[in-house]
Amino acid sequence: MRAFWERGYEGASIQILVDRTGMHRANLYSAFRSKAELFLEALDHYTARRLKEVEGFLAAGPALDQLHAMATSQVEPPPEGHPPSCLVLRTTLGQGFEVPGVPERVDAFLTSMRGILATTIERAQADGTARAGRDPELLAEVFLIGMQGMCGARVCDRDEGRRAAIVDQLVSLIAGGN
Numbered sequence: 001m002r003a004f005w006e007r008g009y010e011g012a013s014i015q016i017l018v019d020r021t022g023m024h025r026a027n028l029y030s031a032f033r034s035k036a037e038l039f040l041e042a043l044d045h046y047t048a049r050r051l052k053e054v055e056g057f058l059a060a061g062p063a064l065d066q067l068h069a070m071a072t073s074q075v076e077p078p079p080e081g082h083p084p085s086c087l088v089l090r091t092t093l094g095q096g097f098e099v100p101g102v103p104e105r106v107d108a109f110l111t112s113m114r115g116i117l118a119t120t121i122e123r124a125q126a127d128g129t130a131r132a133g134r135d136p137e138l139l140a141e142v143f144l145i146g147m148q149g150m151c152g153a154r155v156c157d158r159d160e161g162r163r164a165a166i167v168d169q170l171v172s173l174i175a176g177g178n
Helices: 002-011 014-021 025-032 035-059 063-075 087-092 102-126 136-156 160-175
Strands: none
Touching: 002 014, 002 035, 002 087, 014 025, 014 035, 025 035, 035 063, 035 087, 035 102, 063 102, 063 136, 063 160, 087 102, 087 136, 102 136, 102 160, 136 160
């Protein structure tokens, strides 16, 4: 998973995968039949883990505060040793998206992520920190697209203040601002 995350599908050569897994080439092909099948397994592992992390994180405190913290994490430099963007975003931008089965997996992941975000936005509406009566699914979609963009911005936009202002604006849309 880590090799694909760091290098993308094309950049993770069979030799790199052999080195990273510690498996012999023949055993790797015996276990997974192809690089594409190994990639699908890695993507499934990553997305399941990511959804569980996000759901736990968002449930751990006040909804709007947790959404703000989640968005902020996307504009700050990634933790030491982590690639600059998530595996799903890297894959969506063309580093493996052509592999059969990947578009459906990415779509399922994004659908699940929107559901988690919509549930969190509904919590914020229920506790009064977000204006009620607005479509939580649409707000979740806007938030998710904003997060994807911010993940890219942290790579190319060196202005931390501007990135923080974008986070504040995104969260204010959910809270009920203009």
